[in-house]
Amino acid sequence: MLAALGWATSLGAAHAAEPLPTTEIAPGVFVYQAPYQLLAPSNDGAIANVGFIVGKEGVAVVDTGNTRQSGERLLAAVRARTDLPIRYVVNTHMHPDHAMGDVAFKETGAKFVAHAKFARALQARAQAYVDGAKRALGDAYQGKVEDIVLPDVTVADKATLDLGGRTLELEAMKTAHTDNDLTVRDVETDTWFLGDLLFMGHLPSIDGSFEGWVKLMTGLRDRTAARVVPGHGPASAKWPDALAPQQRYFDRLRADVDALVEKGAPLREASEKAGLSEREAWALFDEFNARNAIEAYREAEWR
Template identity: 45%
Template sequence: MFEAVLTLCLAGAEAECRSVLLPGYEAATMADCTAMLADTAPDLDVFGADVIAPGAPRCQPAGPVLDLQEIAPRLWVHKGAIAEPDRVNGGDVSNIAVVIGDASVAVIDTGSARWMGESLWRAVRARTKLPVSHVILTHMHPDHVFGASVFDGARVVGHAGLARALADRQANYLESLASLIGADRLIGTAPPDIDLAIDGKMEIDLGGRVLELSTWPTAHTGNDLTVVDRVSGTLLAGDLVFDGHIPALDGSVTGWQAVLEQMAGQPPVRVVPGHGGPVLPWPAGGAATARYLGVLAADTRAAIADGLRLGAAVERIAQGERDYWQLFDAFNARNATVAYTELEWE
């Protein structure tokens, strides 16, 4: 298989370059790919003024394909590393799902950068020629959203509060990612535009495959969204459920507890968490997240009742959970700070 690419370099730093995929020009032969480029020129304005192209688009053998595991018929999941983004993993640290219907395809989350969206695009194309009709984003965090721009022509779907949340944070997210994974790995990456904002519930029909989307009150974040694939009985929970990776609180600990309790009554039999897994039984698969949040809340209330100031409280809160989670030191202090700030005013 061959594909069209364009070399892009950071403006003012021409040594930092990357070959960016131009989706839609895949062909079995180099000649066919080149003919497609000659017939229909790609729109290169989408990459903006921060990069320059030292050459014209060209065809080459297809690049790396994201690893996907089929956990149910025509439901594929990629398991990201349980790690913080770095130059080795390139930001591949969260789970991604692909659901294939009879008429079209939905992608749930897209990774930290365009290079991940490109690898995901190739993985979809390796399995079906059906169009990707929807890209569903479960919440605002960068490891879930920044590969979305690869799927030009798909409707990008998210919580009604997602666009505003991204607008407020996207500059900081991209700056932080550049320092963690390298500016060259981010070349071509752009914040997603939300085409369909949801408040409540809606259904997406992929052709014989209905996905039920639900938005939630403030929990993990202020813009959490889940997907239920009715055919397979699978809940795609985003970061409302963690496995192995310590939960990361960027919203409300009490809100998250309430949402998990409500979700536990839903009919799915399995869950894909935002990190870990990649597939767990439901509702048992949410028990560890619920336990951690319970300890976090209880320890925070106890620290406040004992009159501890924030700095001292953070050193004590949820320490009994340390042995159950990876990345505990990277996230627990932040979680404790968020919980303390919320619960001191109860």
């Protein structure tokens, strides 16, 4: 009874929200393609690609956006496509643009699923994420730390989810974009949600390990998939072609940083010069490149 009441409450919120526009990239797989923007009042926090997969008996949502509003708009998008219960909300990692919208799904009865390191990482930054959203959105943001949702189910290696005749394969990755990256593969359509392990158009941001990400990309490139969904970029893309621009950026950053370390240049010079030849190829380059260069430099000193 309580679960049904909670589902009805969330359904009412979904009807009140404007659904995110989604594209069916494969049968039963829907994706919202986010703009290349930082959090702002104009985008409701819907600044990362999010989506959902519809089985015969239930739905799995993959990431939820940066705010309750973005989550409610995603919930409305689900309800515009199906009345099946939402069984799972899967987070590809703990960054706020992917996970802070989870609060909109708390009353749906869904189980929240994430990497085994997700909760610790999110709790360590929860207040900073809330404070950052308040600075970006002002009085329009009513979120609080207590709204943050922690996983019911964690994945340390691999796991499967059943949507009724439709299986999702989840895989916890080693430290790369973050230390809690999780991928989701829809077996039926061979669609692979890579989260922020793949950026297209939007400059990648390193919050885990530069070297770990380089190594992981090599392994991922050798795998097959009918299509992939990047955390930022088009709704779907061909694999492994989709990885080429990100690989090129990492190669350029590594070459520039190695040259600077070799000549004894200080960290500040790396933040100002490394990777600059890639500027015109990426949105939000100036917002993220310096931090990437600093991380690459610090790791290069220990190689």
